[in-house]
Amino acid sequence: MPKKIPSxxxxxxxxxxxxxxxxxxxxxxxxxxxxxxxxxxxxxxxLYKWRNGHTRRPQHITCKFALNTxxxxxxxxxxxxx
Numbered sequence: 001m002p003k004k005i006p007s008x009x010x011x012x013x014x015x016x017x018x019x020x021x022x023x024x025x026x027x028x029x030x031x032x033x034x035x036x037x038x039x040x041x042x043x044x045x046x047l048y049k050w051r052n053g054h055t056r057r058p059q060h061i062t063c064k065f066a067l068n069t070x071x072x073x074x075x076x077x078x079x080x081x082x
Contacts, residue, residue, distance in 0.1 A: 018063050019050045029070045039069040
């Protein structure tokens with residue numbers, strides 16, 4: 001009897017941490033998906049996909065637009081000493 005080969009499908013990787021950061025910022029700024037969508041031009045469907053875990057790696061520029069609507073930006077910052 002042939003040996004069963006394990007499935008090649010891997011578990012879906014966790015979503016990008018930037019998505020968590022964006023939604024935390026939205027909570028802190030009391031901003032809704034609708035407001036972000038209207039101000040940034042990002043579709044509500046895209047933002048809901050981020051929130052519901054259907055997007056694993058969002059585009060950098062899309063994250064930047066979402067953050068810019070809240071007065072925030074993406075950038076390179078020095079590491080803090082721990």
